[in-house]
Amino acid sequence: MTDAGNTLRALIADEIARAGGAIPFRRYMELALYAPGVGYYTGPRGKIGRDGDFFTSLDVHPVFGRLLATQVIEMSRALPDGPFTVVEMGAGKGHLAHDVLRTVEAADPALFARLRYVIVDVSEDLIARQKKLLAAYGARIEWAADLGALSGVRGVFLSNELVDSLPHHQVVMTGDGLREVYVGEKDGRFREGWGPPSTPALAAYFDAIGITLPKGYRTEVNLAALDWMRAVGGALERGFVITIDYGYPADVYYQADRRRGTFLCFHEHKASENPYVRVGRQDMTAHVDFSSLARAGTRVGLEAVGLTDQAHFLVGLGITHAMEAVLACDGGDPRDSDEFRAMRRLMDPHGMGKAFKVLVQRKGVGHAPLAGMAMPAFHITDLLGVD
Ligand SMILES: C[S@@+](CC[C@H](N)C(=O)[O-])C[C@H]1O[C@@H](n2cnc3c(N)ncnc32)[C@H](O)[C@@H]1O
Structure with a gap:
């Protein structure tokens, strides 16, 4: 085990002892991912790409960032005057920022002239990579410590694969009602147990979406995602929010046969369900409701x-x-075109194309149609329910 891994395990064990023997899983996940200097996201280890633990759409092909940029350009038409700000939360290696800035610069110089790009991230190591990649954009790009540092934003809030990694509670429905998963420690090993919910917000969550979990059902509740959404809404004065991540509407997420939830860890491109090994060296995620x-x-x-x-x-x-354009350049046969196949992977109905969802929200910008939302895969009542 690495020194950082030992430090992190000791830090978690110490907090468990001080809490009287157990902490909510949510707190365990928060420490494993974000403990200063030694958590998965706050430590120096490479995370994204071939040498890391997982790929994102940004690693697959730059067309993803370019098309997102065209969506941002279309959104900017609703705010034609004054500074236009793009806030990207969880920017990874900085590729989306790079693709958006480069596309806007080429396609819409007038927008580029009033564009400010702000990145919010927690990883010092990734922020250093972002700064290196984006150095050419000078003062046009800034880094903010957190969403609380932003207010009165007119523009777009963007994220790709951020919300799935926010620390969540784990719950189990028992014959005695809803129970929460806690983490204890014995002889150097972390162990799970169940106890009463640490907050009434967990039961309220299921009341709000009108879902009663069947007995024996275990799943996740991401209250941090709701806090994050409130912070985004508070910081945005007028504009749009684009949230891309894997997930479902609530009735699909919590359907009766998904009895083990959606929690997964990723280490060197392998998935596991065990959060108590490789602590600080594996990502932990759950789908987004x-x-x-x-x-x-x-x-x-x-x-x-x-x-x-x-x-x-x-x-x-x-x-x-x-896709047609690259295929024409590469001779017309998909088997000869790596680029074509990479683009097709972004659309794969058995993979990224279907698993990843895109939620678009707006505030104070009218109702002009958006190209990216021309084909909603869900009706708005599937999303929000019928009250
Ligand atoms: C899975 S990566 C996705 C990176 C990038 N968006 C992409 O698609 O390649 C998650 C990113 O979110 C950042 N992150 C994780 N938790 C965060 C938090 N609570 N606030 C801000 N950034 C966070 C990580 O440092 C990392 O840059």
Whole structure:
């Protein structure tokens, strides 16, 4: 085990002891991912790409960032005057920022002249990489410590694969009602147990979406995602929020046969369900409940425009034209075109194209149609429910 791994385990064990023998899983996950200097996201280890633990759409092909940029450009038409700000939360290696800035510079110089790009991230190591990649953009790009540092934003809040890694509670439905998963420690090993919910917000969460879990069902509740949505809504004065992540509307997420939840860890491109090994060296994630996210947004003035899957979002933004163009350049046979196959992977109905969803919300910008939302894979009542 690494020194950082030992330090992290000792730090978690110490907090468990001080708490009287157990801490909520949510706190365990928070420490494993974010403990200063030694957590998965706050430590120096490489995380994203071939040498890391997982790939994201940004690693697959730059068309993803370019098409997102065209969506941002279309959104900017609703705010034609004054500074236009893009806030990217969880920017990884900085590729999306790079693709958006480069595309806007080439396609819409007038927008580029009033564009400010702000990144919010927790990883010092990734921030250093972002700064290196984006150095050419000088004062046009800034880094903010957290969302609390932003207010009165006119523009777009963007994220890709951020919300799934926010620390969540784990719950189990028992014959005695809803119980929460706690983490204890014995002889140097972390162990799980169940106890009463640490907050009434857990039962309230299921009441709000009108779902009663069947007995024996274990799943996750991401209250941090709702806090995050409230912070985004508070910081955005006028504009849009684009949230891309894997997930479902609540009724699909918590359907009766998904009895083990969606929690997974990733280490060197292998998935596991065990969060108590490789502590600080593996990512931990759960799918996103887009209904609860959208409903939290509604309460802070963010109107849900729609939820679609990544394939439909990218088709709406013109990916098929980009695919035709690379295929023509590469001789017309998909087997000879790595680029074509990479673009097709972004649309794969058995993978990224269907698993990833795109939620778009707006505030104070009218109702002009958006190309990315031209083909919503879900009706708005699937997302928000019918009250
Ligand atoms: C899975 S990576 C995705 C990176 C990038 N968006 C992409 O698609 O390649 C998650 C990113 O979010 C950042 N992150 C994780 N938790 C965060 C938090 N609570 N606040 C801000 N950034 C966070 C990580 O440092 C990392 O840059």
